[in-house]
Amino acid sequence: MTTKILRPLCLAAFAATLTFATSTRAAIAPAENLLPADTLAFFTVPDAANLRTVWKTSPQVMFWNDDAMKAFHDKFCAKLNEKFVAPLEKDLGLKVADFLALPQGQFTLAITVNGSNGHDDIPPGVLLLLDAKDKSDLLKTNLAALTKKWTAAGRTMRSEKIHGLTFTVVQLSSNDFSGIMHKKAADAGADAKPVKPTEIYFTQYESLLVAGNGASVVDAVAAHLTGGSIPAIADDATFAGDKLSQFHDSPTYYGWFNAAKTISLMMPSSDDSAGDPTASAMASLNASKMLGATGLGGLKSASFALREAPVGSSLALHLNAPETTRTGLLKIIALAQKDAGIPAFVPADAIKFSRFRIDGKQTWAELQKMIAAISPQWIASLNAVIDMGNTLAQQKDPGFDLRQNLFGNLGDDVIVYGKAPTGDTLADFAKAPAIYLVAVSNPEQVINSVKNIASLMSPQDASAAPRDFLGHKIYTITLRAKPAADGSAGVPESLYLSASSSYLALSKNTTILEEYLRTPEAAKPLRDAPGIADAASHVGGTGGGLFTVENQRESMRAAFKLLKNSASDSAMTMMIPPAARDWVDFTLLPDYETVAKYFYLSVVGGKADADGLTLKIFAPRPPQLN
DSSP: OHHHHHHHHHHHHHHHHHHOOBBOOTTSOOHHHHSBTTEEEEEEESOHHHHHHHHHTSHHHHHHHSGGGHHHHHHHHHHHIIIIIHHHHHHHTOOGGGTTTOOBSOEEEEEEOTTOOSSSSOOOEEEEEEEBGGGHHHHHHHHHHHHHHHHHTTOOEEEEEETTEEEEEEEEOGGGGHHHHSSOGGGGOTTSOOOOOEEEEEEEETTEEEEESSHHHHHHHHHHHTTOOOOBGGGOHHHHHHHHHHSOSOOSEEEEEOHHHHHHHHSOOTTTTTTOHHHHHHHHIIIIIHHHHHSGGGOOEEEEEEEEETTEEEEEEEEEOOGGGOOHHHHHSSOOSOOOOOOTTSBTTOSEEEEEOOOHHHHHHHHHHHHHHHOHHHHHHHHHHHHHHHHHHTTTOTTOOHHHHTGGGEEEEEEEEEOOOSSSSHHHHHTOOEEEEEEESOHHHHHHHHHHHHHHHSOOOTTOOOEEETTEEEEEEEOOOOOOTTSSOOOOOEEEEEEETTEEEEESOHHHHHHHHHOSSOSSBGGGSTTHHHHHHTTTOSOSSEEEEEOHHHHHHHHHHHHHTGGGOHHHHHHSOHHHHTTOOGGGOOOGGGTGGGOOOEEEEEEEOSSEEEEEEEEEOOGGGO
16 A cells, blocks of 8 residues: 555645645634545644744754855755756746745645555545635635646646536646656556556635545545535544644644554455465465554554744654553553653763663563464474573573573663764764663573573683672673674674663673763762753653653764764765765764754653553753753
């Protein structure tokens, strides 16, 4: 179904270009009251004029438009115009600039079922709603000029009445976008299946532009605009519940995904792969079993809402998955509502911190259930590998049992924090100091298990004894060397393990590991850093079982060093696709201190309740911009 979604999206993208800007008249209803009941997903900006105003003062846009960024900015925009804007204007016979000022009210893009059962050739519906508000006359003028150009160019066009509204119908195919796609469908080869043109319907109702890829797609919107009483997505019980809990307080923009309906379309039909038992078995494995085993079949909907305010930006992500039916992955990520605050030992110079109150034993049990539900052979293979590991380890330790010594010792707390890279190369960036702390009930048994697993994957130096450090033992595990960027054999790395209190500590950097072992409480703890406590309050605090902090000012400082050094770092250059190297010249980036004022910090908080799982992200406005 992915292909059927992408093609009409590309063909309907002209409508997005017709209108990328928004504003709403009182007579125009919000998106959910206009969209059909079979809507699978939609994204909407309720007030585009307000969004423009907010964007102008947002740290991200101010950074992008800063004079210090001009050289980098201008080169990128020139390439954007050359590769996309200019070809689009040529292909469609329009000037993008003529339409950029139009969106003033709502701007909505939606995907609908459009009568498909998920296994036919019916493409999903693609809908665009754009309200020009007080620029209604300009919208009318521009659409008339565009229609005139298309008629003169010989395009197939006609008019069609739907619920009393006159829609203009134009045929478009992928060939109409050859300037962007760089080749026409006919160039794909003599045996290529001809691409059926898509008919795009569009009309202007008062100040609202309505566009879609079929009569049935725009039918419901036309009915709602002219007083019809057919169902809308607002009448869907799942959406109504999400609207009440997630879309309150006037989000700057928001989106909604009907997971239950989409998943039902993905499920194999009874006549799929008829007569082909192998294909039928694969379809069953890939859809029914996978969705059921992972628990994603219990997901009813997903939504997000972004709110811009003077104090900062807030993004809320929500999965509607009732606790009573939660299994698989959804049960695993539904973390317990326990303290996920920053411990006193995490130092203030840590630029990233994350804490997850995930139950290790429950996670392992749920993973085994998932694997067994997908394939009995897979769980048998997993158990065979564990048994083989036990057999080999028991040659040295007769009482060793991986299931008990490792999985049976896992607790319900995982902490990760890291510091800035010590250099400005890609290798330095990859080796930035970081430490992982896992709550375990018997650290020595867990360490012994990790050592035994490591010995199965990479030879270990039998003479390497643990070293003592302030009453703690630090163990060294040799990891398999990764090939270097030039293809030569890489240098083996080491993983260092130790235990302190109820945590198993793992790191590839001895300095940060020793600091953790040495310092039960940092002289300057991260949790006391300015702004963190206030930011945490915007994501519901730290008691939901998940909390992360990123010092964006320092992480961007490191990123600037890396990117500016990319021209002389062959490994970094190889990571940038050749086509993108003409777009982004990182050597044109300014000195970081000239733009550092646009970066501050961000926090994430998560929780699970009876209705579902919610993740909240908050980025406070940098104090230097106030």
